[in-house]
Amino acid sequence: MATLLRKIGLIRLHNRDTEDPKHHHNHRGGGGGGQQSASLRGKGGAKSGGHKPPQQHPAGGAGDASPGPGKGRRAAELAARDKPPQPAAGAAGAAGAGGPRERAAGARAGPGPAGAAAAAAGGSLVPAARQQHCTQVRSRRLMKELQDIARLSDRFISVELVDESLFDWNVKLHQVDKDSVLWQDMKETNTEFILLNLTFPDNFPFSPPFMRVLSPRLENGYVLDGGAICMELLTPRGWSSAYTVEAVMRQFAASLVKGQGRICRKAGKSKKSFSRKEAEATFKSLVKTHEKYGWVTPPVSDG
Numbered sequence: 001m002a003t004l005l006r007k008i009g010l011i012r013l014h015n016r017d018t019e020d021p022k023h024h025h026n027h028r029g030g031g032g033g034g035q036q037s038a039s040l041r042g043k044g045g046a047k048s049g050g051h052k053p054p055q056q057h058p059a060g061g062a063g064d065a066s067p068g069p070g071k072g073r074r075a076a077e078l079a080a081r082d083k084p085p086q087p088a089a090g091a092a093g094a095a096g097a098g099g100p101r102e103r104a105a106g107a108r109a110g111p112g113p114a115g116a117a118a119a120a121a122g123g124s125l126v127p128a129a130r131q132q133h134c135t136q137v138r139s140r141r142l143m144k145e146l147q148d149i150a151r152l153s154d155r156f157i158s159v160e161l162v163d164e165s166l167f168d169w170n171v172k173l174h175q176v177d178k179d180s181v182l183w184q185d186m187k188e189t190n191t192e193f194i195l196l197n198l199t200f201p202d203n204f205p206f207s208p209p210f211m212r213v214l215s216p217r218l219e220n221g222y223v224l225d226g227g228a229i230c231m232e233l234l235t236p237r238g239w240s241s242a243y244t245v246e247a248v249m250r251q252f253a254a255s256l257v258k259g260q261g262r263i264c265r266k267a268g269k270s271k272k273s274f275s276r277k278e279a280e281a282t283f284k285s286l287v288k289t290h291e292k293y294g295w296v297t298p299p300v301s302d303g
Contacts, residue, residue, distance in 0.1 A: 131202070138204045142166050145245050157249050162197070169198045170214070173249060177257045182221065185263040191216055196252075197276075198245065208239035211248070212279040217272065221261020226278030230286050231255060232295035 143166070149159055156175055162168035172193040176183050185191070195214040201207045211234055213227035222230040232238035233251060255261075 134202055138200060138202065139166060141205050142200060148244070149246060152246070157246065158193075159245075167200045167204075169200075169245075171196045171198055171245070171249060173253060176253050180257040182256055182261045182263070185265075189216070189263055189265075191263060194218070194256075196249075205241040205243075207236060208234050208243075209245075209248075210234075210280070210283070211252070212274065212276065212283075214274060217264040217274065218256070219262045219264045221256035221259040223256070223259075223261060224286065225282045226276070226280070227274030228279040228282035228286065229255075230290075232290065234283075235287050235290075237291070238295065 146159060149157060154175070156173075158172045158174065160170045160172075162170055172195055174193045176186070176194075186194075194216070196211055197214050198209045198211045200209045211229055213223050213229065218227075224230055229252065231252065233240075233243060233248065
C-alpha cells in the first residue's frame, strides 16, 4: 500500500512540473469557461485579468469574489462606514421586528418595563397635583374665614387653632339668645362661652367640617352623645360650599335655643367630658336615620 501511494505522488509531481506555463497564462488572462479558470475566479477575481476592471456583481450574487486579505479589510471598513446606523434594541425595535404576526403579538403584550414605569409615574403625578390643589384651595378659604371672624363687631365667636394647625379649630360661641333658658344657665354657672371643635377635611369647602361640642356638657338642643350635633347642613347632603364658619355657628346657636338646650347640672354626669370617638359614631348613626326619615332644621329666625 505504501509503495502504491508513493507512485501516485510521483505521477502528480510529474504532471505538475510538465504542464505548459502558457496554458496556465491563457487560463488566467482569458477568463474562459474552463473548470480551472472558474475555480480561480471563485478564489479571487481581483488577481485574474490584471488589465481589466473588476466585474461588478449584485449583492449576494453567485459571482461575488472574495478580495485578498488587505483589500478585504479595507472594503469591510468602507462598508461599515457607509452603512446607516442601526436602531438600538428596545421596545420600539422589538415592536417593529418580525412579520405582521410578531408585530401584533408585541402590540398585544403592551408596553415594556420602561414604558410601564413611565406610565405609572405619569399616573401618580395626577393625584399628587390634585391633592396639592385641594390643599391650596382649603388654606386660602380658611385664611379668609379667620380674617372675617376677627373683624366681627359683635364678637359673636372667636377662634383658636389647635396645635397651630389651620385645619383644626376650637371655636368659642360667646352668645346665644338672651331670652333663652340656655343663656340663663350660662349666667348662673359663670359659663363665658360654649366651646366647639371643627376639623376641616381635605376637600373643604366642598365637604362640610366635622363639628362637635367640647364643653360645657349640654342636654337637648340637638346635641347628642359625645357632643355630636344633629344638623343637616353638617352632612354632605345638606352642605354648600357657600356656607361660612360664621353662618354655621349662627345656625347652631339657633338650634340650641329651638331645641331647648340646657347646661347639664346633674351630679357626676356634668363632669363627664365629651369624646370625639363617641361623637363620630353618634353622628354617623343619626345621619343614617335622618336620611331615611328626613331632616328638620329650625330657621335662624326661631333663635
